[in-house]
Amino acid sequence: xxxxxxxxxxxxxxxxxxxxxxxxxxxxxxxxxxxxxxxxxxxxxxxxxxxxxxxxxxxxxxxxxxxxxxxxxxxxxxxxxxxxxxxxxxxxxxxxxxxxxxxxxxxxxxxxxxxxx
Amino acid sequence: xxxxxxxxxxxxxxxxxxxxxxxxxxxxxxxxxxxxxxxxxxxxxxxxxxxxxxxxxxxxxxxxxxxxxxxxxxxxxxxxxxxxxxxxxxxxxxxxxxxxxxxxxxxxxxxxxxxxxxxxxxxxxxxxxxxxxxxxxxxxxxxxxxxxxxxxxxxxxxxxxxxxxxxxxxxxxxxxxxxxxxxxxxxxxxxxxxxxxxxxxxxxxxxxxxxxxxxxxxxxxxxxxxxxxxxxxxxxxxxxxxxxxxxxxxxxxxxxxxxxxxxxxxxxxxxxxxxxxxxxxxxxxxxxxxxxxxxxxxxxxxxxxxxxxxxxxxxxxxxxxxxxxxxxxxxxxxxxxxxxxxxxxxxxxxxxxxxxxxxxxxxxxxxxxxxxxxxxxxxxxxxxxxxxxxxxxxxxxxxxxxxxxxxxxxxxxxxxxxxxxxxxxxxxxxxxxxxxxxxxxxxxx
Numbered sequence: 395x396x397x398x399x400x401x402x403x404x405x406x407x408x409x410x411x412x413x414x415x416x417x418x419x420x421x422x423x424x425x426x427x428x429x430x431x432x433x434x435x436x437x438x439x440x441x442x443x444x445x446x447x448x449x450x451x452x453x454x455x456x457x458x459x460x461x462x463x464x465x466x467x468x469x470x471x472x473x474x475x476x477x478x479x480x481x482x483x484x485x486x487x488x489x490x491x492x493x494x495x496x497x498x499x500x501x502x503x504x505x506x507x508x509x510x511x
Numbered sequence: 512x513x514x515x516x517x518x519x520x521x522x523x524x525x526x527x528x529x530x531x532x533x534x535x536x537x538x539x540x541x542x543x544x545x546x547x548x549x550x551x552x553x554x555x556x557x558x559x560x561x562x563x564x565x566x567x568x569x570x571x572x573x574x575x576x577x578x579x580x581x582x583x584x585x586x587x588x589x590x591x592x593x594x595x596x597x598x599x600x601x602x603x604x605x606x607x608x609x610x611x612x613x614x615x616x617x618x619x620x621x622x623x624x625x626x627x628x629x630x631x632x633x634x635x636x637x638x639x640x641x642x643x644x645x646x647x648x649x650x651x652x653x654x655x656x657x658x659x660x661x662x663x664x665x666x667x668x669x670x671x672x673x674x675x676x677x678x679x680x681x682x683x684x685x686x687x688x689x690x691x692x693x694x695x696x697x698x699x700x701x702x703x704x705x706x707x708x709x710x711x712x713x714x715x716x717x718x719x720x721x722x723x724x725x726x727x728x729x730x731x732x733x734x735x736x737x738x739x740x741x742x743x744x745x746x747x748x749x750x751x752x753x754x755x756x757x758x759x760x761x762x763x764x765x766x767x768x769x770x771x772x773x774x775x776x777x778x779x780x781x782x783x784x785x786x787x788x789x790x791x792x793x794x795x796x797x798x799x800x801x802x803x804x805x806x807x808x809x810x811x812x813x814x815x816x817x818x819x820x821x822x823x824x825x826x827x828x829x830x831x832x833x834x835x836x837x838x839x840x841x842x843x844x845x846x847x848x849x850x851x852x853x854x855x856x857x858x859x860x861x862x863x864x865x866x867x868x869x870x871x872x873x874x875x876x877x878x879x880x881x882x883x884x885x886x887x888x889x890x891x892x893x894x895x896x897x898x899x900x901x902x903x904x905x906x907x908x909x910x911x912x913x914x915x916x917x918x919x920x921x922x923x924x925x926x927x928x929x930x931x932x933x934x935x936x937x938x939x940x941x942x943x944x945x946x947x948x949x950x951x952x953x954x955x956x
Binding site for chain 2: 422
């Protein structure tokens, strides 16, 4: 398990342990991928039944069309998923790319807001 | 695969067209008619061409920063934080002013059926409905959005085409160069909002061609539709008397009679709801993002844990829009607000174009999956001309110059104050362009 994988797993545990996050993602079933642009690593997980499923390493196919795709360098992704960097700021500066509907983008950001303020 | 890509492109196209379709655009057509009677359709096509150059530059910026919220990200990368904040707050201000103009345009369209005494109630009901829809977090299914857009474009286009075919063109003297150039700035107002599609790409591949080309394609559709409406309106309001401020209603009445007027009133309501909803949604997302950046107070980032909607930002936008509508309608500032909106948006578009030009020079190494085919010199010339179009539109309507200029000055003063307050080092030079913003992006593409 590398650094990014470890920090995603920690994020999953923290989010699942947080009652407000569970309330936020209740009834919100989505598949999400996290793509490291500098190392081509891909991780996938699901928001399902009010929890985040295990984060699994994967590969990026030609026709991948996840409902949510979060992309950035390993450094940015690690900073964002550990709460060291505000994801909204990273997104506004263009360093973090989030492909999802506008509503889903706000929901994702809200999760980090609830977790880290 | 190709069919799927085409469907995706059509989705972006209809979103881009739908964002620019607004009730107040019909009002602007009748205003333009007063400056360039008989030749309004040419002015509209010229403005569409100017916007197409802009659209291609915005497409390039979008390919550099896929999924990013356009105005804040692109302008900051190219021109720095202060200019970016000015443009972002400018867009928010336009949403407020625009709301008042939209309501006025809707009330004009509904006037045969709705008495003036009920104006306040109609406006309040519209704003409240849209605000509640956004607070709950309801979203219009994309298929319905596409159908709405097709209905509006089809109805307006066919009514205008029928009138153009069946009525002889009036012979009018061409407008002076001055009047025509004054009108171009106003005509740009018809297309505002087309660029909001840039944040909606589904994947990085969407930014290679689909998102960038959807904007010029949308401008082609809108340009043809509005030029047809303008040409049709030439047959209704010969001489630019401004006797029919609601251009779409006058055209429909003449082509299809009373039934047509009712259909067009329905279309106007549809236009208003789609634009208002998109404006409220987009503006509240911007407010939320700015609050998350600590550029606006913390209430802007309150989110409903049930729906995930940014309820603080939506409530703020809804309340501000309602107050703006009431002030504009009570003070009869509709025309001045429309001209100020057009002028302000010319400045915002200037920001986009100059950001694209500057990034070509400053950061040629940044990955661009789409490049504007328009030469940089042409982009720079149009970018430089846009503020002049904006200032010209302020004095384009006889009798409204003073009110429009005053309102514009007040709005700019408010924006400068808001930027000053939001900057990390208050008192920093507003024209400064911190290089750090662009530096941080090198790793992203």
